Amino acid sequence: MSGLAVKRLMKELAEIQAKGTPEGIILLSADNMQEWVFLISVLGDETIYKGETFALRMKFGNRYPIDVPEVTFVANEQYQPPIHPHVYSNGHICASILGTEWSPVLNAVAICITMQSMLASNKKRIRPEGNDRYVKTAPSNPKLTRWHYDDDTV
Amino acid sequence: MSGQSNTGTPVDGQPRVIDENTDLSTLTDQEIMKLMEGMDHQQEQLDKPLISTPVPLSVIRQEYEKGSSTILKKLDWLAQNGWDQVWRARGDGDCFYRSFTLAYLVRMLHSSDSQLEANMVFEAIQRALPAMEQVNFQKDLYEEFLDPLLALVRSFAEGGEDSTSTEYGIVQALQDPERSNCIVVALRLITSAYIRTHSELFSPFLLSPTTLLPLSTDEFCKAEVEPCGKEADHAQIMALAEALNIGIRIAYLDRSDLSSETDVINWVEFGKDTSEEGRPLTLLYRPGHYDVVTKDVLPQV
Numbered sequence: 001m002s003g004l005a006v007k008r009l010m011k012e013l014a015e016i017q018a019k020g021t022p023e024g025i026i027l028l029s030a031d032n033m034q035e036w037v038f039l040i041s042v043l044g045d046e047t048i049y050k051g052e053t054f055a056l057r058m059k060f061g062n063r064y065p066i067d068v069p070e071v072t073f074v075a076n077e078q079y080q081p082p083i084h085p086h087v088y089s090n091g092h093i094c095a096s097i098l099g100t101e102w103s104p105v106l107n108a109v110a111i112c113i114t115m116q117s118m119l120a121s122n123k124k125r126i127r128p129e130g131n132d133r134y135v136k137t138a139p140s141n142p143k144l145t146r147w148h149y150d151d152d153t154v
Numbered sequence: 155m156s157g158q159s160n161t162g163t164p165v166d167g168q169p170r171v172i173d174e175n176t177d178l179s180t181l182t183d184q185e186i187m188k189l190m191e192g193m194d195h196q197q198e199q200l201d202k203p204l205i206s207t208p209v210p211l212s213v214i215r216q217e218y219e220k221g222s223s224t225i226l227k228k229l230d231w232l233a234q235n236g237w238d239q240v241w242r243a244r245g246d247g248d249c250f251y252r253s254f255t256l257a258y259l260v261r262m263l264h265s266s267d268s269q270l271e272a273n274m275v276f277e278a279i280q281r282a283l284p285a286m287e288q289v290n291f292q293k294d295l296y297e298e299f300l301d302p303l304l305a306l307v308r309s310f311a312e313g314g315e316d317s318t319s320t321e322y323g324i325v326q327a328l329q330d331p332e333r334s335n336c337i338v339v340a341l342r343l344i345t346s347a348y349i350r351t352h353s354e355l356f357s358p359f360l361l362s363p364t365t366l367l368p369l370s371t372d373e374f375c376k377a378e379v380e381p382c383g384k385e386a387d388h389a390q391i392m393a394l395a396e397a398l399n400i401g402i403r404i405a406y407l408d409r410s411d412l413s414s415e416t417d418v419i420n421w422v423e424f425g426k427d428t429s430e431e432g433r434p435l436t437l438l439y440r441p442g443h444y445d446v447v448t449k450d451v452l453p454q455v
Contacts, residue, residue, distance in 0.1 A: 105339075
Protein backbone atom coordinates (compact mmCIF):
# COMPACT_ATOMS: atom_id res chain seq x y z
CA MET A 1 0.00 0.00 0.00
CA SER A 2 1.05 3.55 -0.52
CA GLY A 3 2.56 5.52 2.32
CA LEU A 4 -0.35 7.90 2.30
CA ALA A 5 -2.93 5.11 2.62
CA VAL A 6 -1.12 3.42 5.49
CA LYS A 7 -0.50 6.69 7.29
CA ARG A 8 -4.13 7.71 6.98
CA LEU A 9 -5.48 4.32 8.13
CA MET A 10 -3.12 4.23 11.12
CA LYS A 11 -4.37 7.66 12.08
CA GLU A 12 -8.02 6.64 11.75
CA LEU A 13 -7.37 3.55 13.82
CA ALA A 14 -5.58 5.50 16.54
CA GLU A 15 -8.47 7.93 16.67
CA ILE A 16 -11.04 5.15 16.99
CA GLN A 17 -8.99 3.55 19.77
CA ALA A 18 -8.60 6.84 21.59
CA LYS A 19 -12.06 8.31 21.17
CA GLY A 20 -14.21 5.32 20.34
CA THR A 21 -16.86 5.19 17.65
CA PRO A 22 -20.30 6.83 17.64
CA GLU A 23 -23.10 4.93 19.37
CA GLY A 24 -24.38 1.99 17.33
CA ILE A 25 -21.09 1.61 15.46
CA ILE A 26 -18.42 -0.88 16.51
CA LEU A 27 -15.14 -1.71 14.84
CA LEU A 28 -15.29 -5.49 14.66
CA SER A 29 -11.99 -6.19 12.96
CA ALA A 30 -9.08 -4.21 11.60
CA ASP A 31 -6.43 -6.91 11.49
CA ASN A 32 -4.66 -5.29 8.59
CA MET A 33 -4.68 -2.15 6.49
CA GLN A 34 -6.57 -3.77 3.63
CA GLU A 35 -9.90 -4.71 5.13
CA TRP A 36 -11.93 -3.53 8.09
CA VAL A 37 -15.34 -4.67 9.29
CA PHE A 38 -17.73 -2.53 11.33
CA LEU A 39 -20.94 -3.55 13.07
CA ILE A 40 -23.81 -1.15 12.63
CA SER A 41 -27.14 -0.95 14.40
CA VAL A 42 -29.79 1.72 14.35
CA LEU A 43 -30.60 3.39 17.66
CA GLY A 44 -34.00 4.12 19.13
CA ASP A 45 -37.45 2.56 18.95
CA GLU A 46 -38.60 4.28 15.78
CA THR A 47 -36.53 2.19 13.43
CA ILE A 48 -37.68 -0.75 11.36
CA TYR A 49 -34.30 -2.36 12.08
CA LYS A 50 -34.77 -2.54 15.86
CA GLY A 51 -32.69 -5.33 17.34
CA GLU A 52 -30.81 -6.03 14.09
CA THR A 53 -27.07 -5.73 13.60
CA PHE A 54 -25.35 -5.49 10.23
CA ALA A 55 -21.73 -5.94 9.27
CA LEU A 56 -20.17 -3.41 6.90
CA ARG A 57 -16.97 -4.43 5.15
CA MET A 58 -14.51 -1.87 3.77
CA LYS A 59 -11.66 -2.80 1.48
CA PHE A 60 -9.06 -0.08 1.18
CA GLY A 61 -7.13 0.11 -2.05
CA ASN A 62 -3.70 1.47 -2.72
CA ARG A 63 -5.12 4.87 -3.57
CA TYR A 64 -7.14 5.38 -0.39
CA PRO A 65 -8.11 8.06 0.66
CA ILE A 66 -7.94 9.60 -2.82
CA ASP A 67 -10.14 6.73 -4.02
CA VAL A 68 -13.19 5.49 -2.20
CA PRO A 69 -12.85 2.13 -0.45
CA GLU A 70 -14.96 -0.78 -1.65
CA VAL A 71 -17.87 -0.90 0.79
CA THR A 72 -20.45 -3.70 1.08
CA PHE A 73 -22.73 -5.16 3.70
CA VAL A 74 -21.57 -8.64 4.65
CA ALA A 75 -23.80 -11.43 3.35
CA ASN A 76 -22.89 -14.75 4.98
CA GLU A 77 -24.31 -17.22 7.46
CA GLN A 78 -23.80 -14.90 10.37
CA TYR A 79 -24.75 -11.54 8.86
CA GLN A 80 -27.32 -10.49 6.32
CA PRO A 81 -27.48 -7.14 4.50
CA PRO A 82 -30.31 -4.89 5.71
CA ILE A 83 -33.50 -5.00 3.65
CA HIS A 84 -33.45 -1.50 2.23
CA PRO A 85 -34.43 0.04 -1.15
CA HIS A 86 -30.76 0.85 -1.86
CA VAL A 87 -29.09 -2.27 -0.54
CA TYR A 88 -28.97 -5.32 -2.78
CA SER A 89 -29.18 -8.83 -1.38
CA ASN A 90 -25.52 -9.41 -2.27
CA GLY A 91 -24.58 -6.52 0.03
CA HIS A 92 -23.93 -3.94 -2.67
CA ILE A 93 -25.01 -0.43 -1.73
CA CYS A 94 -26.08 2.37 -3.99
CA ALA A 95 -25.01 5.59 -2.28
CA SER A 96 -23.37 8.59 -3.87
CA ILE A 97 -20.63 8.97 -1.28
CA LEU A 98 -19.45 5.46 -2.16
CA GLY A 99 -19.20 6.53 -5.79
CA THR A 100 -18.96 9.87 -7.51
CA GLU A 101 -19.30 11.93 -4.36
CA TRP A 102 -16.55 10.29 -2.36
CA SER A 103 -14.17 12.90 -1.01
CA PRO A 104 -10.74 12.27 0.48
CA VAL A 105 -11.71 14.22 3.60
CA LEU A 106 -14.23 11.51 4.46
CA ASN A 107 -13.12 8.44 6.38
CA ALA A 108 -14.24 5.00 7.52
CA VAL A 109 -16.30 6.25 10.45
CA ALA A 110 -17.98 8.88 8.25
CA ILE A 111 -19.06 6.07 5.90
CA CYS A 112 -20.53 4.15 8.87
CA ILE A 113 -22.43 7.22 10.03
CA THR A 114 -23.86 7.75 6.55
CA MET A 115 -24.94 4.12 6.34
CA GLN A 116 -26.48 4.27 9.81
CA SER A 117 -28.49 7.36 8.93
CA MET A 118 -29.52 5.86 5.60
CA LEU A 119 -30.99 2.92 7.54
CA ALA A 120 -32.47 5.13 10.25
CA SER A 121 -34.50 7.20 7.79
CA ASN A 122 -35.91 4.19 5.96
CA LYS A 123 -39.51 3.15 6.50
CA LYS A 124 -39.88 0.56 3.74
CA ARG A 125 -38.66 -2.96 4.21
CA ILE A 126 -38.07 -3.71 0.54
CA ARG A 127 -35.19 -4.63 -1.75
CA PRO A 128 -34.29 -2.35 -4.65
CA GLU A 129 -36.22 -2.75 -7.86
CA GLY A 130 -34.47 -5.23 -10.10
CA ASN A 131 -32.57 -6.79 -7.20
CA ASP A 132 -32.53 -10.32 -8.61
CA ARG A 133 -31.45 -9.22 -12.07
CA TYR A 134 -28.69 -7.04 -10.62
CA VAL A 135 -27.39 -9.66 -8.20
CA LYS A 136 -27.18 -12.21 -11.01
CA THR A 137 -25.00 -10.03 -13.23
CA ALA A 138 -23.22 -7.77 -10.75
CA PRO A 139 -19.43 -7.60 -10.69
CA SER A 140 -17.99 -8.70 -7.36
CA ASN A 141 -16.63 -5.19 -6.81
CA PRO A 142 -19.55 -2.74 -6.59
CA LYS A 143 -17.25 0.08 -7.66
CA LEU A 144 -17.42 -1.37 -11.16
CA THR A 145 -21.18 -0.82 -11.33
CA ARG A 146 -22.37 2.44 -12.81
CA TRP A 147 -24.85 3.80 -10.32
CA HIS A 148 -27.51 6.37 -10.80
CA TYR A 149 -28.25 8.36 -7.64
CA ASP A 150 -31.81 9.52 -7.82
CA ASP A 151 -33.13 10.48 -4.44
CA ASP A 152 -32.18 11.06 -0.88
CA THR A 153 -35.59 10.61 0.68
CA VAL A 154 -35.14 7.05 1.85
CA MET B 155 -19.90 14.85 8.45
CA SER B 156 -23.17 13.27 9.39
CA GLY B 157 -25.04 11.68 6.80
CA GLN B 158 -27.42 12.60 4.16
CA SER B 159 -26.38 11.06 0.96
CA ASN B 160 -28.00 10.48 -2.35
CA THR B 161 -28.83 6.90 -2.93
CA GLY B 162 -30.42 5.13 -5.81
CA THR B 163 -30.23 2.36 -8.30
CA PRO B 164 -27.99 1.11 -11.07
CA VAL B 165 -28.47 3.15 -14.21
CA ASP B 166 -31.62 2.05 -15.97
CA GLY B 167 -32.12 2.39 -19.67
CA GLN B 168 -28.38 2.90 -19.80
CA PRO B 169 -26.11 0.20 -21.20
CA ARG B 170 -26.21 -2.91 -18.98
CA VAL B 171 -23.29 -3.84 -16.79
CA ILE B 172 -20.92 -6.09 -18.68
CA ASP B 173 -18.43 -8.11 -16.68
CA GLU B 174 -16.92 -11.55 -16.32
CA ASN B 175 -20.40 -13.05 -15.79
CA THR B 176 -21.84 -11.69 -19.02
CA ASP B 177 -22.46 -14.30 -21.68
CA LEU B 178 -20.26 -12.99 -24.48
CA SER B 179 -22.53 -14.41 -27.18
CA THR B 180 -25.25 -12.00 -26.05
CA LEU B 181 -23.18 -8.90 -26.77
CA THR B 182 -24.60 -6.66 -29.45
CA ASP B 183 -22.35 -4.99 -32.01
CA GLN B 184 -22.93 -1.70 -30.29
CA GLU B 185 -21.89 -3.12 -26.95
CA ILE B 186 -18.75 -4.58 -28.44
CA MET B 187 -17.84 -1.27 -30.02
CA LYS B 188 -18.53 0.54 -26.80
CA LEU B 189 -16.32 -1.89 -24.89
CA MET B 190 -13.47 -1.50 -27.34
CA GLU B 191 -13.75 2.26 -27.21
CA GLY B 192 -13.80 2.23 -23.45
CA MET B 193 -10.71 0.06 -23.27
CA ASP B 194 -8.80 2.20 -25.70
CA HIS B 195 -9.72 5.35 -23.96
CA GLN B 196 -9.03 4.21 -20.42
CA GLN B 197 -5.79 2.52 -21.26
CA GLU B 198 -4.67 5.48 -23.31
CA GLN B 199 -5.30 7.83 -20.42
CA LEU B 200 -3.67 5.58 -17.82
CA ASP B 201 -0.56 5.23 -19.97
CA LYS B 202 -0.13 8.97 -20.08
CA PRO B 203 1.93 10.68 -17.40
CA LEU B 204 -0.04 12.80 -14.93
CA ILE B 205 1.73 15.79 -16.42
CA SER B 206 4.42 15.92 -19.09
CA THR B 207 7.45 17.96 -19.99
CA PRO B 208 6.56 20.57 -22.60
CA VAL B 209 5.92 19.73 -26.21
CA PRO B 210 6.00 22.33 -28.99
CA LEU B 211 2.61 23.83 -29.82
CA SER B 212 3.05 22.41 -33.33
CA VAL B 213 2.36 18.95 -31.87
CA ILE B 214 -1.09 20.11 -30.82
CA ARG B 215 -1.51 21.74 -34.23
CA GLN B 216 -0.93 18.42 -35.95
CA GLU B 217 -3.97 16.99 -34.16
CA TYR B 218 -6.12 19.66 -35.78
CA GLU B 219 -4.58 19.73 -39.25
CA LYS B 220 -7.61 18.10 -40.81
CA GLY B 221 -10.01 19.89 -38.48
CA SER B 222 -11.50 23.29 -37.98
CA SER B 223 -9.75 26.20 -39.68
CA THR B 224 -10.87 28.45 -36.82
CA ILE B 225 -8.91 26.37 -34.36
CA LEU B 226 -5.88 26.29 -36.64
CA LYS B 227 -5.96 30.08 -36.87
CA LYS B 228 -6.05 30.33 -33.11
CA LEU B 229 -3.14 27.94 -32.78
CA ASP B 230 -1.15 29.90 -35.34
CA TRP B 231 -1.86 33.10 -33.47
CA LEU B 232 -0.61 31.55 -30.24
CA ALA B 233 2.57 30.36 -31.95
CA GLN B 234 3.19 33.75 -33.58
CA ASN B 235 2.85 35.42 -30.22
CA GLY B 236 5.39 33.20 -28.56
CA TRP B 237 3.05 30.73 -26.84
CA ASP B 238 4.97 27.79 -28.12
CA GLN B 239 5.13 25.27 -25.28
CA VAL B 240 2.37 23.01 -24.04
CA TRP B 241 2.63 20.97 -20.83
CA ARG B 242 0.03 18.27 -21.12
CA ALA B 243 -1.98 17.04 -18.18
CA ARG B 244 -3.62 13.63 -18.12
CA GLY B 245 -7.32 13.80 -19.00
CA ASP B 246 -8.53 12.32 -15.73
CA GLY B 247 -10.85 15.07 -14.54
CA ASP B 248 -8.13 16.58 -12.37
CA CYS B 249 -6.35 18.26 -15.28
CA PHE B 250 -7.27 21.80 -14.27
CA TYR B 251 -5.89 21.40 -10.75
CA ARG B 252 -2.77 19.64 -11.98
CA SER B 253 -2.18 22.22 -14.70
CA PHE B 254 -2.69 24.96 -12.14
CA THR B 255 -0.05 23.41 -9.87
CA LEU B 256 2.47 23.08 -12.64
CA ALA B 257 1.92 26.63 -13.87
CA TYR B 258 2.05 27.94 -10.30
CA LEU B 259 5.40 26.25 -9.62
CA VAL B 260 6.90 27.13 -13.01
CA ARG B 261 5.89 30.75 -12.45
CA MET B 262 7.87 30.65 -9.22
CA LEU B 263 10.84 29.06 -10.94
CA HIS B 264 11.00 31.73 -13.63
CA SER B 265 10.46 34.63 -11.30
CA SER B 266 13.28 37.15 -11.16
CA ASP B 267 13.48 36.38 -7.44
CA SER B 268 12.32 32.79 -6.88
CA GLN B 269 12.91 32.89 -3.16
CA LEU B 270 10.84 36.01 -2.63
CA GLU B 271 8.15 34.64 -4.92
CA ALA B 272 8.09 31.34 -3.04
CA ASN B 273 7.67 33.17 0.24
CA MET B 274 4.73 35.07 -1.22
CA VAL B 275 3.15 31.86 -2.45
CA PHE B 276 3.67 30.31 0.97
CA GLU B 277 1.93 33.31 2.54
CA ALA B 278 -0.92 33.14 0.02
CA ILE B 279 -1.54 29.50 0.91
CA GLN B 280 -1.43 30.27 4.63
CA ARG B 281 -4.01 33.02 4.10
CA ALA B 282 -6.36 30.49 2.48
CA LEU B 283 -6.28 28.21 5.53
CA PRO B 284 -8.61 30.06 7.93
CA ALA B 285 -11.46 29.48 5.45
CA MET B 286 -10.80 25.74 5.76
CA GLU B 287 -11.16 25.99 9.53
CA GLN B 288 -14.27 28.08 9.10
CA VAL B 289 -16.01 25.43 7.02
CA ASN B 290 -14.95 22.70 9.45
CA PHE B 291 -12.47 20.76 7.38
CA GLN B 292 -10.46 18.71 9.85
CA LYS B 293 -7.09 20.37 10.27
CA ASP B 294 -5.00 17.19 10.39
CA LEU B 295 -6.75 15.93 7.25
CA TYR B 296 -6.21 18.95 5.04
CA GLU B 297 -2.68 19.45 6.33
CA GLU B 298 -1.84 15.96 5.17
CA PHE B 299 -2.90 16.86 1.61
CA LEU B 300 -1.27 20.27 1.75
CA ASP B 301 2.13 19.05 2.96
CA PRO B 302 3.55 17.98 -0.42
CA LEU B 303 2.67 21.36 -1.96
CA LEU B 304 4.14 23.29 0.95
CA ALA B 305 7.28 21.14 0.80
CA LEU B 306 7.76 22.04 -2.87
CA VAL B 307 7.19 25.73 -2.21
CA ARG B 308 9.55 25.61 0.74
CA SER B 309 12.28 24.06 -1.39
CA PHE B 310 12.07 27.15 -3.59
CA ALA B 311 11.93 29.52 -0.64
CA GLU B 312 15.07 28.03 0.80
CA GLY B 313 16.83 28.38 -2.51
CA GLY B 314 19.94 26.29 -2.90
CA GLU B 315 20.48 23.53 -5.37
CA ASP B 316 17.40 21.55 -4.54
CA SER B 317 16.46 19.02 -7.16
CA THR B 318 12.94 20.39 -7.62
CA SER B 319 14.21 23.84 -8.55
CA THR B 320 14.19 23.06 -12.25
CA GLU B 321 11.43 22.53 -14.77
CA TYR B 322 12.34 18.87 -14.85
CA GLY B 323 12.26 18.65 -11.06
CA ILE B 324 8.79 20.16 -10.95
CA VAL B 325 7.46 17.79 -13.60
CA GLN B 326 9.00 14.84 -11.80
CA ALA B 327 7.43 15.83 -8.50
CA LEU B 328 4.02 16.16 -10.15
CA GLN B 329 4.36 12.83 -11.92
CA ASP B 330 4.62 11.06 -8.59
CA PRO B 331 0.99 9.95 -8.08
CA GLU B 332 0.95 10.25 -4.31
CA ARG B 333 2.33 13.77 -4.12
CA SER B 334 0.49 14.90 -7.23
CA ASN B 335 -2.90 13.61 -6.07
CA CYS B 336 -2.44 15.06 -2.60
CA ILE B 337 -1.85 18.46 -4.15
CA VAL B 338 -4.96 18.06 -6.32
CA VAL B 339 -6.99 17.30 -3.19
CA ALA B 340 -5.45 20.24 -1.32
CA LEU B 341 -6.38 22.63 -4.14
CA ARG B 342 -9.88 21.16 -4.30
CA LEU B 343 -10.30 21.80 -0.57
CA ILE B 344 -9.01 25.36 -0.86
CA THR B 345 -11.45 25.91 -3.75
CA SER B 346 -14.34 24.39 -1.83
CA ALA B 347 -13.60 26.42 1.31
CA TYR B 348 -13.52 29.62 -0.74
CA ILE B 349 -16.85 28.88 -2.44
CA ARG B 350 -18.42 27.87 0.87
CA THR B 351 -17.26 31.07 2.59
CA HIS B 352 -18.39 33.24 -0.36
CA SER B 353 -21.70 31.55 -0.91
CA GLU B 354 -23.61 34.72 -1.77
CA LEU B 355 -21.16 35.48 -4.57
CA PHE B 356 -21.17 32.04 -6.11
CA SER B 357 -24.65 30.66 -5.52
CA PRO B 358 -26.23 32.03 -8.74
CA PHE B 359 -23.60 30.12 -10.74
CA LEU B 360 -23.66 26.78 -9.00
CA LEU B 361 -25.33 24.38 -11.42
CA SER B 362 -25.13 20.66 -11.88
CA PRO B 363 -23.09 20.10 -15.06
CA THR B 364 -25.31 17.15 -15.99
CA THR B 365 -28.82 18.43 -15.25
CA LEU B 366 -28.02 22.18 -15.34
CA LEU B 367 -30.28 22.57 -12.32
CA PRO B 368 -29.16 24.89 -9.52
CA LEU B 369 -27.38 23.27 -6.59
CA SER B 370 -26.91 24.56 -3.07
CA THR B 371 -23.39 25.60 -2.14
CA ASP B 372 -22.99 22.50 -0.02
CA GLU B 373 -24.34 20.19 -2.73
CA PHE B 374 -22.11 21.79 -5.36
CA CYS B 375 -18.95 21.56 -3.26
CA LYS B 376 -19.66 17.98 -2.21
CA ALA B 377 -20.48 16.82 -5.73
CA GLU B 378 -18.37 18.98 -8.04
CA VAL B 379 -15.41 20.34 -6.11
CA GLU B 380 -14.23 17.99 -3.36
CA PRO B 381 -14.27 14.60 -5.16
CA CYS B 382 -11.29 13.82 -7.37
CA GLY B 383 -11.94 13.39 -11.08
CA LYS B 384 -14.56 16.13 -11.29
CA GLU B 385 -13.74 18.75 -13.92
CA ALA B 386 -13.38 22.35 -12.86
CA ASP B 387 -15.63 24.95 -14.43
CA HIS B 388 -15.65 28.74 -14.14
CA ALA B 389 -16.87 28.79 -10.52
CA GLN B 390 -14.05 26.54 -9.32
CA ILE B 391 -11.40 28.36 -11.34
CA MET B 392 -12.54 31.74 -10.11
CA ALA B 393 -12.62 30.52 -6.51
CA LEU B 394 -9.10 29.10 -6.64
CA ALA B 395 -7.72 32.22 -8.33
CA GLU B 396 -9.31 34.41 -5.65
CA ALA B 397 -8.37 32.14 -2.76
CA LEU B 398 -4.68 32.16 -3.71
CA ASN B 399 -4.78 35.69 -5.09
CA ILE B 400 -3.33 34.74 -8.42
CA GLY B 401 -4.32 35.72 -11.96
CA ILE B 402 -5.23 32.98 -14.42
CA ARG B 403 -5.64 33.44 -18.17
CA ILE B 404 -7.13 30.62 -20.18
CA ALA B 405 -6.79 30.50 -23.95
CA TYR B 406 -10.01 29.01 -25.29
CA LEU B 407 -9.33 26.76 -28.19
CA ASP B 408 -12.90 26.44 -29.36
CA ARG B 409 -14.71 27.07 -32.61
CA SER B 410 -16.20 30.38 -31.56
CA ASP B 411 -15.83 33.07 -34.18
CA LEU B 412 -12.79 35.26 -34.33
CA SER B 413 -13.89 38.68 -33.25
CA SER B 414 -11.16 40.65 -34.99
CA GLU B 415 -7.90 40.11 -36.79
CA THR B 416 -5.81 41.45 -33.92
CA ASP B 417 -7.57 39.62 -31.13
CA VAL B 418 -7.79 36.15 -32.50
CA ILE B 419 -8.05 34.03 -29.42
CA ASN B 420 -10.47 34.28 -26.58
CA TRP B 421 -8.59 34.59 -23.28
CA VAL B 422 -10.87 34.05 -20.31
CA GLU B 423 -9.45 35.74 -17.24
CA PHE B 424 -9.81 35.00 -13.55
CA GLY B 425 -8.39 36.62 -10.45
CA LYS B 426 -7.13 40.07 -9.71
CA ASP B 427 -4.12 40.78 -11.86
CA THR B 428 -4.14 39.20 -15.30
CA SER B 429 -1.93 41.81 -16.97
CA GLU B 430 1.34 40.66 -18.50
CA GLU B 431 3.26 42.26 -15.60
CA GLY B 432 1.16 40.33 -13.08
CA ARG B 433 2.51 37.14 -14.66
CA PRO B 434 -0.77 35.23 -14.60
CA LEU B 435 -0.85 31.46 -14.98
CA THR B 436 -1.65 30.63 -18.60
CA LEU B 437 -3.65 27.56 -19.49
CA LEU B 438 -4.91 26.15 -22.75
CA TYR B 439 -8.51 24.97 -22.82
CA ARG B 440 -9.92 22.55 -25.29
CA PRO B 441 -13.52 21.48 -24.61
CA GLY B 442 -13.32 19.25 -21.54
CA HIS B 443 -9.59 19.56 -21.00
CA TYR B 444 -6.93 21.88 -19.61
CA ASP B 445 -3.20 21.97 -20.29
CA VAL B 446 -0.57 24.60 -19.51
CA VAL B 447 0.70 26.86 -22.27
CA THR B 448 3.81 28.98 -21.80
CA LYS B 449 6.26 31.07 -23.71
CA ASP B 450 9.58 29.35 -23.91
CA VAL B 451 11.96 30.66 -21.29
CA LEU B 452 15.65 30.05 -21.60
CA PRO B 453 16.84 27.93 -18.72
CA GLN B 454 18.48 30.00 -16.02
CA VAL B 455 22.13 29.16 -15.75
